[in-house]
Amino acid sequence: MALQETAGEGAGPFPFDAATAEPAQLRRLFRSGAWRGTTANMANGYTQGNLAILPQEHALDFARYCQRNPAPCPLIGMSDTGDPRIPDLGADLDIRTDLPSYNIYRDGRIEGSATDILEFWRDDSVAFVLGCSLSFEEALMQAGVPLRHIETGRTTPMYRTSIETVPAGPFGGGMVVSMRPMPARDAIRASAVTARFPHTHGMPVHLGDPAAIGIADIDSPDWGESVPIHAGEIPVFWACGVTPQNAIRQAGIPLVLTHTPGSMLISDIPSSVC
Amino acid sequence: MALQETAGEGAGPFPFDAATAEPAQLRRLFRSGAWRGTTANMANGYTQGNLAILPQEHALDFARYCQRNPAPCPLIGMSDTGDPRIPDLGADLDIRTDLPSYNIYRDGRIEGSATDILEFWRDDSVAFVLGCSLSFEEALMQAGVPLRHIETGRTTPMYRTSIETVPAGPFGGGMVVSMRPMPARDAIRASAVTARFPHTHGMPVHLGDPAAIGIADIDSPDWGESVPIHAGEIPVFWACGVTPQNAIRQAGIPLVLTHTPGSMLISDIPSSVC
Numbered sequence: 001m002a003l004q005e006t007a008g009e010g011a012g013p014f015p016f017d018a019a020t021a022e023p024a025q026l027r028r029l030f031r032s033g034a035w036r037g038t039t040a041n042m043a044n045g046y047t048q049g050n051l052a053i054l055p056q057e058h059a060l061d062f063a064r065y066c067q068r069n070p071a072p073c074p075l076i077g078m079s080d081t082g083d084p085r086i087p088d089l090g091a092d093l094d095i096r097t098d099l100p101s102y103n104i105y106r107d108g109r110i111e112g113s114a115t116d117i118l119e120f121w122r123d124d125s126v127a128f129v130l131g132c133s134l135s136f137e138e139a140l141m142q143a144g145v146p147l148r149h150i151e152t153g154r155t156t157p158m159y160r161t162s163i164e165t166v167p168a169g170p171f172g173g174g175m176v177v178s179m180r181p182m183p184a185r186d187a188i189r190a191s192a193v194t195a196r197f198p199h200t201h202g203m204p205v206h207l208g209d210p211a212a213i214g215i216a217d218i219d220s221p222d223w224g225e226s227v228p229i230h231a232g233e234i235p236v237f238w239a240c241g242v243t244p245q246n247a248i249r250q251a252g253i254p255l256v257l258t259h260t261p262g263s264m265l266i267s268d269i270p271s272s273v274c
Numbered sequence: 275m276a277l278q279e280t281a282g283e284g285a286g287p288f289p290f291d292a293a294t295a296e297p298a299q300l301r302r303l304f305r306s307g308a309w310r311g312t313t314a315n316m317a318n319g320y321t322q323g324n325l326a327i328l329p330q331e332h333a334l335d336f337a338r339y340c341q342r343n344p345a346p347c348p349l350i351g352m353s354d355t356g357d358p359r360i361p362d363l364g365a366d367l368d369i370r371t372d373l374p375s376y377n378i379y380r381d382g383r384i385e386g387s388a389t390d391i392l393e394f395w396r397d398d399s400v401a402f403v404l405g406c407s408l409s410f411e412e413a414l415m416q417a418g419v420p421l422r423h424i425e426t427g428r429t430t431p432m433y434r435t436s437i438e439t440v441p442a443g444p445f446g447g448g449m450v451v452s453m454r455p456m457p458a459r460d461a462i463r464a465s466a467v468t469a470r471f472p473h474t475h476g477m478p479v480h481l482g483d484p485a486a487i488g489i490a491d492i493d494s495p496d497w498g499e500s501v502p503i504h505a506g507e508i509p510v511f512w513a514c515g516v517t518p519q520n521a522i523r524q525a526g527i528p529l530v531l532t533h534t535p536g537s538m539l540i541s542d543i544p545s546s547v548c
């Protein structure tokens with residue numbers, strides 16, 4: 001079981017260029033357990049997703065939570081109960097093995113991580129896949145909008161906010177947002193570009209004054225790393241996939257399986273699909 | 275219990291102009307049972323929706339069916355189990371009374387219709403609301419794309435196709451489409467305009483040759499009325515809300531409650547929301 005933490009060019013177990021590889025090629029490699037690091041900069045042009053596996057008892061409420069909060073919870077795939085396949089996202093996909101790394105939560109607390117979850121998958125398991133921001137960041141960069149956290153080699157800063165999500169059953173709580181600083185002209189273009197990607201969080205939920213959405217100190221993110229905001233730049237905030245992760249954790253469900261942060265599901269869906 | 279069939283200007287029980295009325299004003303009137311006809315040309319600028327109420331036992335599969343088939347099944351609201359409110363669609367909304375007319379289906383067969391469903395709503399009922407094409411037709415007309423069925427005072431022609439939906443549990447079957455004939459330049463604009471309305475069926479699923487999607491005779495629609503296609507025009511096809519209605523009927527569920535065709539839920543959501 002390898003424990004690499006970055007996917008440098010030609011690094012580790014990759015007998016091909018991961019950035020231009022086909023999703024199925026990467027999923028097969030992850031299935032072998034040979035890589036448990038990040039999927040950033042892999043299979044460029046394809047949608048990556050967050051994973052949450054819940055018992056059927058809570059699945060209808062979580063489907064409602066996603067329907068009511070599409071910006072932080074853009075649902076792109078849902079398995080049948082007890083069936084680990086999601087053919088819409090990949091013909092050969094087995095959700096139990098095809099991600100680099102999984103986290104196991106019991107009663108809202110992390111128990112550990114693993115390269116597969118074959119032993120944890122149950123007859124009443126339902127897998128949910130939610131689009132993630134890696135895809136819209138690709139689109140922003142193609143549109144010529146530079147991203148500070150990438151330029152500086154950091155993780156996007158993420159913040160708790162005072163924006164409440166619409167609850168469903170045991171799921172609820174505040175929206176978590178990611179922040180990217182940019183000049184006004186880029187904020188305008190970034191809004192227009194990301195509006196075209198509803199399945200990867202869509203357009204910003206806020207721009208400008210952090211206090212307006214309950215962020216007290218922009219230099220102290222709750223997750224990720226702080227990035228500098230230059231003179232003439234404004235912070236632009238997007239709904240973030242940490243929102244449903246928090247909602248699930250706070251619901252205190254006996255067994256929840258997720259991706260390990262950064263180690264996403266790579267789907268066959270092109271990022272440009274509208 | 276009134277039985278008007280059309281909503282002419284100033285007709286019947288309307289003490290206001292229905293076209294420019296607020297959604298809540300119309301819902302209150304429907305709640306009183308005073309109108310059981312169409313909601314066409316009412317509350318212009320607001321999203322109207324199809325209704326399907328299923329027992330919780332089948333709700334998760336139907337949520338999956340909608341997620342897997344967003345073009346024919348654009349889910350815009352979902353009630354809690356046994357709770358007739360859907361605040362996202364209207365603060366004061368009671369889904370049991372606020373539509374002009376409901377159909378009651380038992381084991382896939384229609385049993386009758388009623389102006390409210392208070393006696394049929396159960397503790398395990400889950401209401402689903404799906405966006406309908408009335409909203410995107412408004413946008414098309416505003417963009418200067420004329421609609422033949424409106425010009426000729428007919429119901430949109432609808433057809434069974436050879437396009438299979440992605441099944442979920444007992445739900446599946448062929449996609450039903452609506453057809454609007456127009457010249458190529460309008461078909462192009464109509465594609466661009468409706469792509470901005472994913473919650474009301476989105477962009478066309480096909481244009482041109484009807485046989486390519488299994489339609490043998492364009493002059494014999496399976497629902498609605500035939501409309502003339504003039505020289506130089508091509509038929510343009512959109513996914514249609516009859517698709518989930520058929521899927522539900524074929525699933526043979528003991529009790530299903532729906533809107534009566536044409537008598538939709540009028541929501542507080544502006545049609546222009548993207």
